[in-house]
Amino acid sequence: xxxxxxxxxxxxxxxxxxxxxxxxxxxxxxxxxxxxxxxxxxxxxxxxxxxxxxxxxxxxxxxxxxxxxxxxxxxxxxxxxxxxxxxxxxxxxxxxxxxxxxxxxxxxxxxxxxxxxxxxxxxxxxxxxxxxxxxxxxxxxxxxxxxxxxxxxxxxxxxxx
Numbered sequence: 422x423x424x425x426x427x428x429x430x431x432x433x434x435x436x437x438x439x440x441x442x443x444x445x446x447x448x449x450x451x452x453x454x455x456x457x458x459x460x461x462x463x464x465x466x467x468x469x470x471x472x473x474x475x476x477x478x479x480x481x482x483x484x485x486x487x488x489x490x491x492x493x494x495x496x497x498x499x500x501x502x503x504x505x506x507x508x509x510x511x512x513x514x515x516x517x518x519x520x521x522x523x524x525x526x527x528x529x530x531x532x533x534x535x536x537x538x539x540x541x542x543x544x545x546x547x548x549x550x551x552x553x554x555x556x557x558x559x560x561x562x563x564x565x566x567x568x569x570x571x572x573x574x575x576x577x578x579x580x581x582x
Contacts, residue, residue, distance in 0.1 A: 434495065434496075436546070437495070437543075437546060437547070437551065437554065438492065438495060438497050440539075440542065440543050440546065441488055441491060441492050441495070441543070441554070442492065442497075442499070442500055442509055443509050443510060443511055443539070444484075444488055444539055444540070444543065444558075444561075445485055445488040445489060445492065445499050445500060445509075446500055446505070446506035446507075446508075446509040446510040447506075447510045447511070447512040447535075447536060447539065448481050448482070448484040448485035448488060449481075449482075449485050449503065449506050450506055450507070450510055450512070450513070450514040451477075451478075451481040451484075451512070451514075451532055451536065452478050452481040452482045452485065453478075453514065454514055454515060454517070454528070454529065454532060455474045455475070455477045455478035455481060455529065456474070456475070456478040457516075457517060458474050458517045458525045458528070458529065459471040459472075459474035459475045459478065461517050461520040462474065462517075462520055462522050462525055463520040463521060463522065464520070464521045464522040464523065465522050465523065465579055466522055466575065466578060466579070467522055469575075470522045470525065470526060470575060473571055473575070474525075474529070477529070477568055477571075480564055480568070484561045484564070487557050487560075487561065488557070488561075491553065491554055491557055494553070495554075511535065511539065512532055512535035512536055512539060513532075513535075515528040515531065515532065522575075522579075523576070523579050526572050526575045526576060526579075527572075527576070529568075529572050530569065530572040530573065530576070533565055533568045533569040533572055534569060536561075536565040536568075537562065537565050537566060537569060540558045540559075540561050540562035540565060541562060543555075543558040544558050544559055544562060
């Protein structure tokens with residue numbers, strides 16, 4: 422299981438794996454939050470919001486895949502039971518109890534900001550110490566920053582209606 426990948430990482434392995442497991446759980450929760458939000462959304466800009474939510478859901482799932490691969494390369498197993506995601510996640514799932522698009526966008530904006538902080542932290546932890554994990558987390562961070570901007574843009578658009 423990735424013997425050399427484990428050897429070349431100069432991070433505290435257990436600490437790094439804890440962060441990666443949390444991020445993995447958060448990505449699955451983000452996937453579901455976007456996906457289910459797209460299903461139940463009502464209100465202003467609904468077609469555009471749902472289209473964006475579906476796109477983000479696919480990207481969050483891709484992030485979970487990258488993290489699972491990296492966790493395995495580092496000699497661990499990704500969280501196997503979905504019921505454990507909430508326990509490991511610092512960025513929490515916010516159920517779309519109100520289907521209003523503005524509320525859903527705000528919920529996802531909070532989640533994106535938490536994700537940005539998470540990946541910034543992983544990048545700082547890995548910079549110069551674990552290039553592969555750094556590159557993965559940097560790539561995810563870039564997409565999460567883009568997601569934040571898109572949610573902020575929707576909120577600005579809502580002001581004009």
